[in-house]
Amino acid sequence: MTTSQSTFHDALLDAAQPIPLGLSDGQARPAGRRFSVYRNNVAVSLTEAMHLAFPVIAKLLGKQNMDGLAGIFLRQHPPASPLMMHYGEAFPDFLQNTEQLAHLGYLPDVARLELALRRSYHAADSTPIAPEALALPPEELVNARLTFAPSMELVRSPWPIHAIWLFNTQDDAPKPQPGAQDVLITRAEFDPEPQLLPAGGADWIQAMQAGQPLGQAHETALAAAEGFDLGATLALLLRGNAITSVTTERLEP
Amino acid sequence: MLDRARGPNDLPAAPGVGYKPQHYSDILADPGPVGWLEIHAENYMGDGGRPLAQLRHLSERFPISVHGVGLSIGGEAQLDPEHLARLQHLVGWLNPASFSEHLAWSTHDGHFLNDLLPLPYTDATLARICEHMDQVQDTLGRRMLLENPSSYLAFDESTWSEPDFLREISRRTGCGMLLDVNNVFVSATNLDFSPQGYIDAYPLDKVEEIHLGGHDEDEDDHGRPLLIDSHGREVVDPVWTLLDYVLERTGPKPVLIEWDTDVPDWPTLRQEATRAQVALERIPA
Numbered sequence: 001m002t003t004s005q006s007t008f009h010d011a012l013l014d015a016a017q018p019i020p021l022g023l024s025d026g027q028a029r030p031a032g033r034r035f036s037v038y039r040n041n042v043a044v045s046l047t048e049a050m051h052l053a054f055p056v057i058a059k060l061l062g063k064q065n066m067d068g069l070a071g072i073f074l075r076q077h078p079p080a081s082p083l084m085m086h087y088g089e090a091f092p093d094f095l096q097n098t099e100q101l102a103h104l105g106y107l108p109d110v111a112r113l114e115l116a117l118r119r120s121y122h123a124a125d126s127t128p129i130a131p132e133a134l135a136l137p138p139e140e141l142v143n144a145r146l147t148f149a150p151s152m153e154l155v156r157s158p159w160p161i162h163a164i165w166l167f168n169t170q171d172d173a174p175k176p177q178p179g180a181q182d183v184l185i186t187r188a189e190f191d192p193e194p195q196l197l198p199a200g201g202a203d204w205i206q207a208m209q210a211g212q213p214l215g216q217a218h219e220t221a222l223a224a225a226e227g228f229d230l231g232a233t234l235a236l237l238l239r240g241n242a243i244t245s246v247t248t249e250r251l252e253p
Numbered sequence: 254m255l256d257r258a259r260g261p262n263d264l265p266a267a268p269g270v271g272y273k274p275q276h277y278s279d280i281l282a283d284p285g286p287v288g289w290l291e292i293h294a295e296n297y298m299g300d301g302g303r304p305l306a307q308l309r310h311l312s313e314r315f316p317i318s319v320h321g322v323g324l325s326i327g328g329e330a331q332l333d334p335e336h337l338a339r340l341q342h343l344v345g346w347l348n349p350a351s352f353s354e355h356l357a358w359s360t361h362d363g364h365f366l367n368d369l370l371p372l373p374y375t376d377a378t379l380a381r382i383c384e385h386m387d388q389v390q391d392t393l394g395r396r397m398l399l400e401n402p403s404s405y406l407a408f409d410e411s412t413w414s415e416p417d418f419l420r421e422i423s424r425r426t427g428c429g430m431l432l433d434v435n436n437v438f439v440s441a442t443n444l445d446f447s448p449q450g451y452i453d454a455y456p457l458d459k460v461e462e463i464h465l466g467g468h469d470e471d472e473d474d475h476g477r478p479l480l481i482d483s484h485g486r487e488v489v490d491p492v493w494t495l496l497d498y499v500l501e502r503t504g505p506k507p508v509l510i511e512w513d514t515d516v517p518d519w520p521t522l523r524q525e526a527t528r529a530q531v532a533l534e535r536i537p538a
Contacts, residue, residue: 002410005329008370009361022409025473026444031406032474034443037481038405041368049367078364082295082323082336122299125306150300190303 011035012042013075046074046087053088054114056168057095057107069098085122089115106159113161113183113194116153120185120192123151128241134234140248142215146208151187152242154202155194156180162196186240195236200228205237213249263350264289264316264462266505266538268529270522271320271484271512277307279519281314286530287523289350291318291509297347298339308347316350318462318509319343323365326385326399327358327372337392344393351462351507353398353431354389356382356419373408374418379425386426398461399423400431403468403482404440415440416454423459430456433464434499435511438492439480443473448495452502460503465492465529466511485514488525493532500536508533 003022011017023031050070051058058066077090092115095101096108126149136144155161162183163176182202183194197205200221207217221228237243267288272280280287290311297308311317323336344352357369372378390397401419413421423430432455441448467486471479488510500506508529512522 003373003408005358005361005370009364009366012366012370013364023406024409025475025477026407026446029475034406034473034479037471037479038368038370042366045367079367080363080365081333082325082359082365083298083339084295084367085299121302122304123302124300125302151302187302190306 012039013078015039043071043074046079047071049084049087050074050091053118054091054111056114056165057091057111059168060104060107060110060164069095085118091115106157106161106164109155109157109159109161110164112157113155113165113185116155116183116185117192117194120151120153120187121190123149123187126150126241126244128238129243129246131238133246134238134243136246136248142213142218143249144214145211145247145249146214146243147245148205148209148237149187149240149242149244151185151192152237152240153185153192154197154205155183155185156202157182162194165194184236184240184242186237186242188239188241193240195240197236198225198229198232200225201233201236204228204230204233264318264507266507266533268526268533269318269507269509270526271509272311273512273516274304274307275516276519276522277311280311283519283523284315285523285526287315287526289316289318289507291320291511294319294321294340294343294352295323297343312347312349317347318351318353318507319347319349321352321354322369323359324354324385324389325358325360325365326354326389327356327370327378327382328360328385329358329381330361332385332388333360337389340389341392344395351398352393352395353400353462355400355402356422357402369402371402371404371406371408374411374413374415376412379413379418379421382422383425386422386428390426390428396428398429398431400433400464401436401455402440403433403436403443403480405443405479405481407444414454416451416456420456420459423456428459429461430459431462431464432457432460432499433466434496435464435466435468435488435492436482438489438495439468439482442478442480445477449498452495452499457499457503460499460506463496463499463506463508464511465496465508465525466513483514484511486512488528493528496529496532497535500532505533505536505538 001022003020007020019035047070079087092108092111158180160176160181162181166173182197184197185192185194203224204221207220265288268286269289272290437448465488466484469481469483473479510525
């Protein structure tokens with residue numbers, strides 16, 4: 001009688017499956033509850049990992065609901081690698097496809113924000129530019145291209161996700177009001193900070209990420225939001241050490 | 254090429270602790286008897302940020318043991334080449350004093366199960382594990398240590414005892430042994446054998462590191478004690494006694510305190526390390 005890892009694996013993740021044959025208590029009696037120790041280790045450790053990874057979702061849902069959802073999620077989406085720091089990447093889509101949660105439409109984007117915070121925390125280090133590097137003559141500035149820190153993240157939502165995140169992580173935060181919010185995450189040193197972007201800010205950053213020169217990106221952002229404030233957006237990026245290079249096109253002879 | 258002369262022997266025969274980020278400042282300010290630190294490899298495979306910055310800084314002050322929990326050495330499938338490459342990168346830049354992994358599997362069919370799962374001790378398992386160990390040691394260019402598991406059940410198909418199985422792995426691959434004394438106590442209680450008998454049969458001459466940790470108590474279907482290797486509390490007295498039994502036979506070795514869940518404040522963990530130091534000081538070098 002050989003007990004394959006395939007049988008073991010399937011019985012671990014599905015408590016409705018029988019305990020695999022060929023396992024005993026060392027005294028020739030069936031393993032019984034002893035197998036449940038492994039079932040329990042897997043379910044409890046992955047449920048705890050989900051609580052750690054999505055504290056705001058857990059708070060919004062309550063512990064019991066989060067435990068239940070994590071239990072379903074971990075069986076549908078066991079970790080794809082031993083790097084638990086990345087576990088839960090499929091959770092926002094899972095929340096979105098869970099019918100019973102359809103009335104909480106903001107949950108998937110809040111989960112995306114929590115995922116982005118974790119990615120930022122573990123992202124590669126980088127060296128920011130000095131703010132003076134942007135003090136260029138106007139004709140050079142419009143042609144400037146920027147690169148951003150690997151720890152910078154952008155999360156756009158039709159929901160007030162920044163306000164929801166603040167309300168659930170800080171004591172004195174105001175109650176969220178309806179409305180779309182774009183969130184910029186920067187990591188000045190080690191701690192990712194989610195910040196609310198002014199209207200058009202996310203359009204401008206995405207245009208710059210796509211390689212547009214600054215002037216063109218400015219027009220893209222103005223087309224998306226009439227009152228786009230480039231200065232305010234740049235200030236957020238500079239304060240968060242999120243701009244890592246400035247290049248201006250030079251015509252080579 | 255595998256440099257067998259360059260062993261994972263650089264850990265001092267002193268107490269060490271499993272490093273937890275919440276103890277960062279306390280460890281640097283007041284390490285007490287702690288002479289080295291152990292990290293879980295997988296927690297330091299991100300690209301940057303605080304975890305790697307802390308590790309770089311700690312490694313200037315303490316010898317570091319890299320302890321893998323995700324390689325799935327006992328897996329039926331091939332080792333994950335991406336994960337092995339990540340490990341090679343970490344061991345490459347950190348150049349730790351030691352690298353160790355578990356006699357266990359954790360990945361199957363692309364799923365990482367976040368637990369150390371048990372193996373049948375057969376010739377087929379032995380051949381597969383030795384092949385995986387050779388691959389790891391060749392990739393890392395260093396010898397590794399292999400740790401004995403905590404067992405809650407036994408496989409009918411096993412034909413080897415665990416100590417003989419480990420001895421044979423060491424003979425074939427040249428690896429050293431990480432003897433987890435709490436795991437011996439847990440397995441002996443759960444499967445009803447003598448822990449001293451296990452130690453007597455164990456390849457003690459290959460031991461280069463010792464683990465201690467706390468366990469929880471439960472019962473099986475027949476009301477017999479079932480100990481769970483939880484690493485969530487103090488090491489119990491019978492395990493300290495078993496440590497003395499081991500050290501009397503091996504001489505002083507690096508002794509690690511593992512405390513991974515319900516992590517206590519630093520003075521509590523340091524106190525456990527002090528108890529390990531007392532045990533080490535009783536043994537002539």
